[in-house]
Structures are given as structure tokens and as C-alpha cells.
Amino acid sequence: xDLKTLRELLRNKQLSEIKNGLSVLQEADIAELLENIEVKExxxxxxxxxxxVAAEVFSYFDVERQSEISxxxxxxxxxDIINELNFDDKIDLxxxxxxxxxxxxxxxxxxxxxxxINQFLNYPEDSAGSLMTIEFVxxxxxxxxxxxxxxxxxxxxxxxTIYTSYVTGTKRTLEGIVSLKDLVLSEKDTxxxxxxxxxxxxxxxxxxxxxxxxxxxxxxxxxxPVVDNExxxxxxxxxxxxxxxxxxETTEDFQRMAAIEPTEIEYLDASVLVLAKKRLPxxxxxxxxxxxxxMVMDQNNYLIAQFALxxxxxxxxxxxxxxxxxxxxxxxxxxTLGDIKFPDFFRVLWKEIRVGLIVGSTLGVLNCIRxxxxxxxxxxxxxxxxxxxxxxxxxAIIGGTLPILAKKLKLDPAIMASPMITTIVxxxxxxxxxxxxxxxxx
Amino acid sequence: xDLKTLRELLRNKQLSEIKNGLSVLQEADIAELLENIEVKExxxxxxxxxxxVAAEVFSYFDVERQSEISxxxxxxxxxDIINELNFDDKIDLxxxxxxxxxxxxxxxxxxxxxxxINQFLNYPEDSAGSLMTIEFVxxxxxxxxxxxxxxxxxxxxxxxTIYTSYVTGTKRTLEGIVSLKDLVLSEKDTxxxxxxxxxxxxxxxxxxxxxxxxxxxxxxxxxxPVVDNExxxxxxxxxxxxxxxxxxETTEDFQRMAAIEPTEIEYLDASVLVLAKKRLPxxxxxxxxxxxxxMVMDQNNYLIAQFALxxxxxxxxxxxxxxxxxxxxxxxxxxTLGDIKFPDFFRVLWKEIRVGLIVGSTLGVLNCIRxxxxxxxxxxxxxxxxxxxxxxxxxAIIGGTLPILAKKLKLDPAIMASPMITTIVxxxxxxxxxxxxxxxxx
Numbered sequence: 001x002d003l004k005t006l007r008e009l010l011r012n013k014q015l016s017e018i019k020n021g022l023s024v025l026q027e028a029d030i031a032e033l034l035e036n037i038e039v040k041e042x043x044x045x046x047x048x049x050x051x052x053v054a055a056e057v058f059s060y061f062d063v064e065r066q067s068e069i070s071x072x073x074x075x076x077x078x079x080d081i082i083n084e085l086n087f088d089d090k091i092d093l094x095x096x097x098x099x100x101x102x103x104x105x106x107x108x109x110x111x112x113x114x115x116x117i118n119q120f121l122n123y124p125e126d127s128a129g130s131l132m133t134i135e136f137v138x139x140x141x142x143x144x145x146x147x148x149x150x151x152x153x154x155x156x157x158x159x160x161t162i163y164t165s166y167v168t169g170t171k172r173t174l175e176g177i178v179s180l181k182d183l184v185l186s187e188k189d190t191x192x193x194x195x196x197x198x199x200x201x202x203x204x205x206x207x208x209x210x211x212x213x214x215x216x217x218x219x220x221x222x223x224x225p226v227v228d229n230e231x232x233x234x235x236x237x238x239x240x241x242x243x244x245x246x247x248x249e250t251t252e253d254f255q256r257m258a259a260i261e262p263t264e265i266e267y268l269d270a271s272v273l274v275l276a277k278k279r280l281p282x283x284x285x286x287x288x289x290x291x292x293x294x295m296v297m298d299q300n301n302y303l304i305a306q307f308a309l310x311x312x313x314x315x316x317x318x319x320x321x322x323x324x325x326x327x328x329x330x331x332x333x334x335x336t337l338g339d340i341k342f343p344d345f346f347r348v349l350w351k352e353i354r355v356g357l358i359v360g361s362t363l364g365v366l367n368c369i370r371x372x373x374x375x376x377x378x379x380x381x382x383x384x385x386x387x388x389x390x391x392x393x394x395x396a397i398i399g400g401t402l403p404i405l406a407k408k409l410k411l412d413p414a415i416m417a418s419p420m421i422t423t424i425v426x427x428x429x430x431x432x433x434x435x436x437x438x439x440x441x442x
Numbered sequence: 443x444d445l446k447t448l449r450e451l452l453r454n455k456q457l458s459e460i461k462n463g464l465s466v467l468q469e470a471d472i473a474e475l476l477e478n479i480e481v482k483e484x485x486x487x488x489x490x491x492x493x494x495v496a497a498e499v500f501s502y503f504d505v506e507r508q509s510e511i512s513x514x515x516x517x518x519x520x521x522d523i524i525n526e527l528n529f530d531d532k533i534d535l536x537x538x539x540x541x542x543x544x545x546x547x548x549x550x551x552x553x554x555x556x557x558x559i560n561q562f563l564n565y566p567e568d569s570a571g572s573l574m575t576i577e578f579v580x581x582x583x584x585x586x587x588x589x590x591x592x593x594x595x596x597x598x599x600x601x602x603t604i605y606t607s608y609v610t611g612t613k614r615t616l617e618g619i620v621s622l623k624d625l626v627l628s629e630k631d632t633x634x635x636x637x638x639x640x641x642x643x644x645x646x647x648x649x650x651x652x653x654x655x656x657x658x659x660x661x662x663x664x665x666x667p668v669v670d671n672e673x674x675x676x677x678x679x680x681x682x683x684x685x686x687x688x689x690x691e692t693t694e695d696f697q698r699m700a701a702i703e704p705t706e707i708e709y710l711d712a713s714v715l716v717l718a719k720k721r722l723p724x725x726x727x728x729x730x731x732x733x734x735x736x737m738v739m740d741q742n743n744y745l746i747a748q749f750a751l752x753x754x755x756x757x758x759x760x761x762x763x764x765x766x767x768x769x770x771x772x773x774x775x776x777x778t779l780g781d782i783k784f785p786d787f788f789r790v791l792w793k794e795i796r797v798g799l800i801v802g803s804t805l806g807v808l809n810c811i812r813x814x815x816x817x818x819x820x821x822x823x824x825x826x827x828x829x830x831x832x833x834x835x836x837x838a839i840i841g842g843t844l845p846i847l848a849k850k851l852k853l854d855p856a857i858m859a860s861p862m863i864t865t866i867v868x869x870x871x872x873x874x875x876x877x878x879x880x881x882x883x884x
Contacts, residue, residue, distance in 0.1 A: 024641050028661050153627060162623055163605045180622060181604055185595060199466050217689075219470045220682040222664065239681055240662040243688070247659075250692050251775055258771035258860070259764060267776045268786060272793060276800040279768045286764055287805055288812070293756035301750055310752035311739035314759060314868050315732035321760075322701060322728055322861045326721050329700035333693055334709045344710060351714060358718040363729055370730070418700070418860050419764045426756050 001025065003036055010041055019048045027053060031060030039068045047077075055084030063096040064269065070101050079108040087113075088133035088241070091120050095130075128212055129205035131245070132226045132235030137165040141175055141193035145186045152180070166225050166233055167196045174225055174233040176200055202227045205234060209245045214338070216242045253336060257329070257417035259286065286419055292427045300434040309437055312384050313430065315367075320391035320429045321422035323359060327352055327399030328421045332413045335403060342408050348400050356396030357389070364388040383433075383440050390436070391429045398424055443467065445478055452483055461490045469495060473502030481510045489519075497526030505538040506711070512543050521550040529555075530575035530683070533562050537572075570654055571647035573687070574668045574677030579607040583617055583635035587628045594622070608667050608675055609638045616667055616675040618642055644669045647676060651687045656780070658684045695778060699771070699859035701728065728861055734869045742876040751879055754826050755872065757809075762833035762871045763864035765801060769794055769841030770863045774855045777845060784850050790842050798838030799831070806830040825875075825882050832878070833871045840866055 001021035009018050022030050022045070030049070034042040034057070046054060046069060058066065058081050070078060070093075082090065082105055090109075094102050094117060106114055116134065123129025137155065139148050152162055165183070167176040176196030186195055202225040203212055215224060216239060226235045252262040259282035265274065297304065297313075304310050331348060334340040340348065368385030372378055399421050403413035443463035451460050464472050464487070472491070476484040476499070488496060488511065500508065500523050512520060512535075524532065524547055532551075536544050536559060548556055558576065565571025579597065581590050594604055604622060611617040618638030628637055644667040645654050657666060658681060668677045694704040701724035707716065739746065739755075746752050773790060776782040782790065810827030814820060841863050845855035 026641075026643060026661060149626070180626070184591070184622070184626070199468075201468060217685055219468060222681070239664070239685075243659055243681075243685070246685070246688060247779065251779070254696075254771055254775045258768050260768050260772065266781050267772055267793075268781060268789065272796045272800065275772075275793070275797045276804075279765070279797070279801055280804060283761065283764055283768075283801065283805060284808060287757065287761045287809065290757035290760050291812075293760075294753045297753035297756065298750075301753070304752055305747050305750075308740075308743055308747075310746055310755070311736045311743070313752070313756065314735035314739065314872065315729065317756060317759070318732050318735075318763075318864060318868055319725065319729045321763075321864070322725055323721070325860060326700050326702050326725075329696055330702065330709055330717075333696045337689065337693070339708050339710060347710065351709075351717070354714045355717045355721070358714065359721055359725060362718075362722060363725060366726060367729065370733075418767060422760060422763070426760055430756065 001033070003033060006033055006045075007037065010037070010045075015044075015048060018045060022049065027056040028060050031057045035061060035065050039065070039072070043069060043072050051080055052084060055081050059085060059089045063093075066093055067097045067101060070097060070104070075104065075108075078104060082108045086133060087116075087135050088131075091117065091130070094121065123205060126209045127205060128203045128207045128209070128226045128237060129235075131209055131212065131241055132205075132237045134235050136223075136225075136236040137162055138233065139165045139167050139178065139192055141167050141169050141191075141196065143192045144188065145183055145190045145192070145195070146188040148178070148183055148192055149188075152183070164223055166236065167192055168233050171230070172232040174200060174202055174227050174231060177225070200225060202231075202233075203237070204229065210249055212237060213242050213245050213249065253332075253414050256412060256414035257332065259283070259415075259417075259419040282419065286423050289423050290426065293430055296427060296430040296434070300430075300437075303434055303437055303441070307380075307437065307441055309433070312380075313433065316384065316387055316391060316433055317426045317429045319363060319388060320395045320425040321418070323356070323392045324395030324399035324421040324425045325418035327355075327396045328403055328417050329399075331400050331403045332417060335407055335413045340404065342404060345401065345404050348404060349397065352396040352400035353393065356393030359396070360389040360392030363392055379440055383436050386440075387429070387433045387436050390432045391425065394428055394432070395421070395425045398428075443475070445475060448475055448479065452479070452487075457486075457490060460487060464491065469498040470502050473499045477503060477507050481507070481514070485511060485514050493522060494526060497523050501527060501531040505535075508535055509539045509543060512539060512546070517546065517550075520546060524550045528575060529558075529577050530573075533559065533572070536563065565647060568651045569647065570645045570649045570651070570668045570679060571677075573651055573654065573683055574647075574679045576677050578665075578667075578678040579604055580675065581607045581609045581620065581634055583609050583611050583633075583638065585634045586630065587625055587632045587634065587637070588630040590620070590625055590634055591630075594625070606665055608678065609634055610675050613672070614674040616642060616644055616669050616673060619667070642667060644673075644675075645679070646671065652691050654679060655684050655687050655691065695774075695856050698854060698856035699774065701725070701857075701859075701861040724861060728865050731865050732868065735872055738869060738872040738876070742872075742879075745876055745879055745883070749822075749879065749883055751875070754822075755875065758826065758829055758833060758875055759868045759871045761805060761830060762837045762867040763860070765798070765834045766837030766841035766863040766867045767860035769797075769838045770845055770859050771841075773842050773845045774859060777849055777855045782846065784846060787843065787846050790846060791839065794838040794842035795835065798835030801838070802831040802834030805834060821882055825878050828882075829871070829875045829878050832874045833867065836870055836874070837863070837867045840870075 005021065006018065034045060049057060058069065061069065094105055106117065109117065120129065137152055139151065148165065152165065163180045165178050166174060167178055169175040176198045177200050178192060178196040182195050201215065201219060203215060205226055205228055212224065221239065223236050223238045225233055226237060228234050248264065255262045261278040261281060263270065263278050331340060364385035367388055368381045371381040371384055375381065402416040402421065406416045407413045447463065448460065476487060488499070491499060500511065503511065536547055548559065551559060562571065579594055581593065590607065594607065607620050608616060609618040609620055618640045619642050620634060620638040624637050643657065643661060645657060647668055647670055654666065663681065665678050665680045667675055668679060670676050690706065697704045703720040703723060705712065705720050773782060806827035809830055810823045813823040813826055817823065844858040844863065848858045849855045
């Protein structure tokens with residue numbers, strides 16, 4: 001069923017046809033359909049869904065639609081949804097909805113769960129603690145395979161992943177993991193500690209999500225145990241949440257590299273004022289930094305006026321800026337992926353010098369020829385060509401090295417991207433150009 | 443064991459200490475250590491590893507180290523490694539190593555496997571076919587749970603994931619999936635077709651990897667079946683490969699947005715000539731486009747000379763460019779994430795007009811004040827301020843809408859990023875500035 005059919009059926013009030021049509025769809029697809037119709041209509045259809053399907057569909061809604069639906073349903077209905085939600089989806093919901101809704105949700109949780117929820121809400125945002133779920137299979141190392149399988153059968157249905165079980169010793173310390181595969185393939189009276197894998201990689205509740213994503217990528221894990229400072233097992237993180245983290249982190253990089261203060265709000269949901277506020281700070285800083293270009297231009301006013309040099313400055317600055325931005329982007333991305341580290345500084349520098357010279361010489365020669373044919377002035381053609389070689393090489397060096405230095409100084413390398421590099425290169429381009437000009441023309 | 447200890451032990455030829463030290467490490471960590479020492483030494487240590495561990499470590503090596511090791515080992519050793527590798531890792535290796543190595547690898551494969559390998563090598567690069575593995579559990583729908591579990595136990599150890607089994611009907615057509623969880627929780631004589639999940643989402647061998655990544659993200663899958671044009675099951679794709687795809691696609695976006703021809707070669711591995719070749723094409727195009735700025739400057743030469751207007755042009759152009767790049771980045775990223783589609787065109791346009799006016803007015807007023815205090819010329823201050831309001835708003839509109847139009851024209855929206863937007867904004871800024879100047883000063 002597509003959106004058009006759904007709207008058609010809604011108009012004709014053919015609810016049982018809608019129910020049938022939805023029953024063959026995946027929950028993610030139902031959620032997508034319902035997000036695209038009016039809230040009240042979506043609630044009408046939402047109520048037609050079987051209870052478990054409804055909760056699953058609800059977990060796929062974006063926060064806005066979740067809040068809207070939550071505030072429209074009865075307490076009884078809300079309780080049903082909340083009880084069916086996975087613990088980490090519940091936490092996500094509570095973190096995002098308005099305070100009055102939080103209270104209604106907490107009312108429908110048990111005392112134990114309320115305490116847990118409060119504990120989870122205290123973990124720093126973007127930490128392992130705020131990402132993890134408490135729904136996993138925990139086994140004791142003295143158990144037999146038979147006892148373990150019994151436990152998995154008993155609690156299995158509610159946990160997010162039953163394919164890896166986490167084995168704890170005394171005081172709930174994490175001692176190993178055992179896969180469902182190994183359990184299925186082992187004799188029934190085998191003791192868990194004899195088949196579990198030891199030396200398990202785990203993360204701490206306070207580790208940052210970016211670090212956790214790196215661990216997942218490095219080891220190709222599907223899930224990862226989270227421990228507290230005493231190495232006690234408190235939760236697990238599953239790879240589907242990491243996929244979301246990777247997207248968030250990438251979005252943040254893109255924003256920072258475009259001199260925007262990072263925000264997690266989707267563009268269409270963000271107000272005009274919020275969007276303006278995220279863009280202004282860097283624009284103001286960069287604009288005032290560009291005052292330097294005015295000073296350089298002013299000092300060379302005589303040269304500019306006498307030889308009509310101003311006409312070449314926009315092209316020179318933008319070409320230099322583009323070349324610098326290319327280097328910066330390559331290096332920033334390589335730092336993010338862990339391919340370039342501080343000890344590579346001089347290798348990068350030496351590479352950028354050579355790339356800059358090759359690229360700059362090509363651009364310089366091409367432009368030299370072009371100006372000679374349009375202006376017929378061999379001196380100016382040479383001047384512009386020589387400037388291009390110098391600025392492009394300088395831009396490549398600056399773009400290639402500043403991100404590495406920023407990282408070394410514990411700054412986000414992403415701030416050394418196009419806008420910042422361009423501003424630095426602009427001033428330098430003008431300095432080089434007027435220096436070359438005064439040498440050649442004087 | 444860290445790199446320093448390893449080097450120390452190597453120097454003292456304490457091989458058994460090395461063997462013990464490595465035995466507690468994860469395969470990914472061993473691979474990382476060995477990649478950081480000399481090839482010959484790494485081979486020495488590689489040979490100390492148990493056979494299964496060695497193959498796993500080998501699969502974590504980068505292509506370069508894989509090729510080096512492969513060319514150094516004996517045919518017997520190579521056969522051992524190759525036989526232990528998962529099928530998809532084998533395909534990856536064959537795709538990357540030199541031709542003489544390919545022949546050696548193929549010699550160590552069975553005839554059936556050679557035919558399969560050839561089939562896989564024919565799938566388009568970046569397609570589902572080239573990403574998938576043939577190692578999965580395939581069940582017949584008439585089987586009982588007991589028969590299914592027997593089959594899983596029999597072949598289980600070699601498959602990459604045994605947690606989802608794929609159920610086929612006549613002619614190997616995909617009819618459903620069944621999880622190990624459901625198998626474990628069902629009665630032994632239940633028929634598979636009665637517990638399998640129908641209406642399975644699958645992808646075609648020729649689907650692009652970017653689309654496949656979207657399917658994984660949308661449905662939170664851990665694996666996904668791949669079918670041919672007759673809906674026959676030919677393989678599966680697992681989420682760990684999708685994580686790599688996501689990174690690749692993001693890197694490509696970053697490169698394209700910085701006007702670099704995309705390349706998968708890591709920066710430090712790429713030659714200077716390759717790096718230069720990837721950067722030059724767009725730099726040349728953008729440089730020649732900037733000829734337009736020369737024409738505009740030339741036409742207003744009289745105005746520039748008489749009132750010394752050139753000094754403000756770098757700041758105006760760079761501020762406009764930055765504002766346009768901010769909008770373009772936000773919109774391109776939103777298009778990539780599926781948050782903004784063509785029907786949102788006018789919402790985006792209207793939003794950017796307002797954001798542009800707010801941001802532009804703030805910048806205009808700030809600069810107006812600054813110039814009044816530094817230059818004391820109220821006319822010039824007003825001129826620059828007014829230009830900033832107009833160019834920033836124009837830049838926001840261009841940056842916000844061009845990526846959406848590019849997408850509509852089936853172009854990659856990423857080409858409408860900073861470099862292209864900046865070039866367009868540069869020319870427009872100059873046109874606006876001289877128009878404003880001639881109105882105010884004339």
C-alpha cells in the first residue's frame with residue numbers, strides 16, 4: 001500500500017481495507033506512511049494495529065510524531081505502548097518529549113524501572129551509558145549449557161539480541177561472552193565458563209559514542225558490553241544504534257566543516273531563528289578576519305590603481321581557496337578515519353608541497369596563456385601565472401597541515417576546513433600577488 | 443602487548459614470548475600490530491599463529507599487506523590461508539591483488555568455487571552482487587525444525603551468520619526467513635513454512651550499495667538476502683560490510699563537495715600524480731569560470747579607481763561564499779539522509795530567504811558600524827552594509843536550492859557545494875556591489 005492508496009481509502013473511510021493493506025507491510029514502512037498523513041488520521045489507523053505491531057511502529061516514528069501521539073492517547077493506551085517498547089527506545093522517548101509527558105510515562109513504569117530510568121538519564125549525552133540497553137542475556141559462569149538455554153528460552157523473547165550472552169562472575173563482573181551458536185553446538189552439561197570466550201572487549205559507561213563507533217568498526221562486532229568503573233556489566237550496545245551514531249557524527253563533521261555550529265535538529269524541523277543562530281558566529285568571526293584583506297588592498301592602492309590589478313584578485317583568491325579546501329578536506333577525512341596521525345605530519349607536508357607545485361604550475365601556465373590571449377599583456381600574464389603557482393602551493397600546504405596541528409592541539413580538525421583556510425589563503429594570495437607585481441612592474 | 447614491546451621482543455628474538463603475548467589479543471589488534479612492523483618480520487610472526495587465527499588476522503590486513511604476505515608465502519601456506527577465508531573476503535582479495543597472485547589463489551580453489559568466483563567478479567563494482575557472501579544457511583520450506591537444526595549444526599561453523607536462515611521454495615525462489623531464536627523456541631516437528639516470516643525484504647544483485655545501505659538503516663536489519671531477476675536466492679549481505687559502505691559513501695561525498703574527483707585510495711597510499719589528477723579538473727573549470735569576475739571588475743574599472751572600491755571586494759566575496767556554503771552543506775546533507783526531497787523545494791526556499799535576511803542584516807549592520815569607525819565614510823559604510831544584506835540572502839537562496847535542483851536533474855547534489863556556490867556568489871557579489879555603489883555614489 002502506498003501513500004496515495006492510503007489517502008484514498010481514508011477519504012472513503014474503508015478502515016478494514018486499510019487494516020488488511022497494512023498487515024503485509026514492515027513496521028518501518030507503516031511508520032513512514034503514518035508520518036506522512038495528518039496526526040489525527042494517523043492515530044485512527046494506529047489504533048487499528050495489533051498491540052505489538054503498534055509499539056514497534058511507534059518506535060520507528062520520529063520524536064515529533066511520538067510526542068503528538070503520546071499526548072493524544074488515553075493513559076491506558078499509553079501504558080500499553082510504553083510496556084511494549086524496548087528499554088533503550090523508552091529512554092530515547094523520555095529524553096525527547098515534554099515534561100508533562102515524561103511524568104505520564106513514568107507513571108506506567110514499575111518502581112525498579114523508574115530507578116533504572118533515572119540512572120540512565122544521568123549518563124552524559126553521547127556516552128555509552130546513554131546508548132546502551134539493559135535488555136541482554138546475562139549468564140553466570142557456573143551454569144550448564146542446559147540451564148543457559150532454559151534461561152534464554154524464558155527471557156529470550158523480550159531481549160533485543162539473544163545471539164550473544166554475557167557471562168558474569170562474582171559481584172557481577174564481566175568475565176566472558178558465549179554465542180548462541182556455541183550453546184547450540186555444545187553438550188547440555190557443559191559448564192559455561194569452559195566454553196565462554198575470555199578477554200572480552202568492553203567499553204565504559206562514560207566512553208564517548210565516537211570512540212564506541214570506532215571499536216565496532218575495528219572489530220566488526222554486532223554488540224558490545226558496557227561496564228562501570230568496577231568492571232561490572234551494566235548494559236550492552238547493539239550495532240543498529242551505532243549506525244545512527246555514525247550518521248550523527250558525520251553530520252556534525254559536515255556542519256563544522258561548513259562553519260556551522262553543530263545541531264541535531266533536522267533542517268525542516270529547525271526554526272528560522274535557530275538556523276540563523278547556528279550560522280552567525282563563524283560568519284562574523286570570518287568577516288572580521290577578512291578586514292586583513294582590506295588592509296592589504298589599502299596598502300597597495302597605488303599599485304592597484306596604476307596597473308588595474310584589482311580585476312585579477314577575485315580569480316586568484318577563489319582558486320587558492322579551492323585548492324586549500326581540497327587539501328583540508330582530504331586530510332580532515334583521513335584524520336577522522338584514523339588513516340593520518342600526528343607522526344605523519346612531515347609525510348603530508350612533503351606530499352602537499354609536490355601536489356601543490358604540480359597543480360599550481362598547471363593552473364599558472366593555463367591562465368598565463370589565457371590572459372596573454374585576452375589581454376595581450378605578457379607582463380600581467382606572467383605575474384598572474386607566477387602568483388597562481390605560489391598561492392596554490394601555499395594553500396595546499398596550509399590545507400594539508402593545519403588540520404593535523406589542530407588535532408594535536410586537541411581541537412576538532414574540522415574547524416580547519418574550507419571557510420577558515422579560505423580566509424587565511426585570501427590574505428596570503430593578495431600579499432603574494434602585490435609582491436610579485438611590484439617586483440615585475442617596478 | 444603493544445608495538446614497543448613487540449619490537450623489543452623481536453630485537454631479542456624472543457619468539458615464544460611474542461606467541462604468548464599475541465594469544466590473548468583480538469585478531470583485529472594482532473593485524474594492526476603486524477601492519478606496523480616490517481613485512482618480513484610480520485611474516486615471521488604470522489607463521490607463529492594458529493591456522494584459524496592466522497586466516498582471521500589475514501582478513502583484517504589492508505590490501506597492501508595481504509598482497510605482500512601472499513607473494514612471500516609458499517603455495518601450501520597460501521592454500522591454507524585461502525581455504526580458511528570467508529568467501530566474501532576471498533572475493534575482496536582477488537579483486538585487489540596483482541594478476542599473478544590471482545592465478546595462484548584460483549589454483550587453490552575447487553572447480554565449483556572457481557566458477558562462483560568468476561560469477562562474482564562479473565557483478566558491477568559497488569553492487570549487491572559484489573558485496574554479498576554465499577555463506578548463509580539455506581533451508582527448504584518443507585523441512586521440520588529438527589531437520590533445520592541438524593543442517594545448521596552441520597554447516598553452521600563455517601557461515602558468517604547462522605542467526606537468520608533463508609527459506610526457499612521450488613526453483614530456489616526466496617519465500618521467507620526464520621531466525622535461530624524461533625527455531626530454538628519451536629517444537630521439533632514444526633514445519634518451517636509455518637514459522638517462517640513471509641514478505642521478506644530483499645535486494646537485487648544489481649542494486650547499488652548506497653541504496654542497500656539505506657535499506658539496512660531503514661529497517662535496522664543485521665543481514666539482507668540478495669536475489670536475482672527471477673527472485674532466486676543467491677547470497678546475503680551482512681551489516682558489518684554495510685558499515686564499510688557507509689564510510690566509503692561519506693568519503694565520496696566529502697571529496698565531491700570539495701571539488702575532488704572521488705578516489706578510494708587512502709591519502710598516504712596515493713601517489714602525488716594521482717592526487718594532483720583528482721584535484722585538477724574542477725580547479726581548472728572553476729578558475730576559468732572566475733573569468734566572469736574579471737569581466738565585471740573590468741567593466742567597473744572607472745568606479746573602482748575613482749572611489750577605491752576594490753579594498754572591500756575580498757571581504758564581501760568571502761562572506762557571501764561562506765554563507766552560501768553553509769546553506770549548501772545543510773541541504774546536501776539533508777538530501778543524503780532523505781530528510782529533504784524535491785517537493786520541499788519551496789519550503790527550503792522560503793526558509794533560506796528568511797535566514798539569509800536575518801544573517802545578512804546582522805552582518806551588514808556590524809560591518810556598517812565597523813567601516814564607519816575605521817574609515818569614517820558613512821556612504822561607503824552604507825554601501826558595504828547594503829551589499830552584505832543582498833549577497834548573503836542571495837547566497838543562502840542559491841546554496842539552499844541548487845542542490846535540490848541538481849538532485850532533480852539526476853546529478854549528485856554534492857557538486858553544488860562550496861566551490862561551485864562560491865564561484866557563482868563571487869560574480870553576483872561584484873555585480874550587486876557595483877550596482878549599489880553606482881546608485882549611492884552617482
